[in-house]
Amino acid sequence: MANNDILQLGKLMCSVTRECLWRPAEQWVQERSPGSFLYCRVGSGQATYHRYDSRDRQHLITYGARMIAAKHQPDTASGWLSGREIRQRGYFSGELSTLNLLAHTCCHEFAHLLQQSAGQRFRGSVHNRHFYTILDELHESGAAHATREALADQARNQGVPLPDTPFEPMDTVQHLMHWQVGDTVCFGTGRRELQGQIIRVNRKTCTVDGIGSSRGVRYRVPVQMLSRPGQR
Template sequence: MTTTKPSNARQIGKLMCTVTEQVLWSPSHNQLICRVGSGQATYHRFDPGTGQHQITYGAKMIEAKYRPETAGGWLSGREIQQRGYFDGELSPLNLLAHTCCHEFAHLLQHNASQRFRGSVHNRHFYRILDDLHTSGRAKATRTTLADLAERQGLALSPEGFELPELTGDRSCWAIGDAVAFATGRGEKRGEILRVNRKTCTVRGTGFSRGVRYRVPMQLLRKTAA
């Protein structure tokens, strides 16, 4: 399985910034700063005071999209599969190229005054995102990102992978089971405290210690205790 080290994740993030600026952005879209954050947070932000857009790609997000067990928790993966982007195939290259398009679509959505409180991933957003794919700009983003990574000797696999099989069968789960589940910001681990009708109450372990989660069974997978 292809993985990437934290230092390489930051390098890949810098390439994503380069691709965003060179392939997707133009001066007519206002000023843009692209940066790599140290955590998982990946987002677009606009500063009305300076008229400046900022796109941040989280290094831990990049690491997560190299692994099937954590890639499934991100919206970008669901968009690729459900909307048929890049032929519906998940791979580190496809996930990260689409992430560039996803965040840039938020920039265009803001400029079109179609981003509203409580309605961010709305039909206007997906019309813009669909257009980035059908127009060929998403393909150009993927091609350029792959070329830049290859020139720098960075692993960015185009090979597709399958997400782990998930089960929603209540009989599969028991109190005390060690489990993991994907979230929009990566993967959480914990121990089942209660098996409900459709969910399990999970007590977080490791970095999630002290937090309880109510998780749909189909999102859980068993791990070594």
């Protein structure tokens, strides 16, 4: 997928987050923390997160471009928490597709915003029962569906490809069998492709020490995103 399309999808995710999720909840958030506001942005890497700055009361949601790219293919999409949530909790009828994954990612990060505003986010306990109560409510109330439909409509209107065809998740265990400590791997896409050496094989990810231009940086990479240099 072209980098411009990925960037545009990220901007659309920011737009629907503000329109479909922030706008209906803004008054509720303001009552708990007057002056709070939301800023959404597209990051250049994989990191996708919500962060709150109590000094200026800014809620920041970042959607990583590499995350958006990864959710376009079954072999790289299934390692993300958003995919496991859709399947295990029955969101969007349990179907994995690029549209469902990206729409749910908007809901997931916004649930962290509501969790923070409610005082239910704690150090060492982020994806706790309070968080999933909020996330379930976003889906049950229709907010998640509205987010999905708005994202699909805006992408269609702007001519940005956004597949909605369901795909089957890849087997993480089978992927893990292909890797061991010491293997040289690559991950990422295009000019953002990185290389490293596996130093630890975890339950669903591999810990990778960067090499070459990435030397000195350590990554925790979903196993489905790994490949051997020269295989792409």
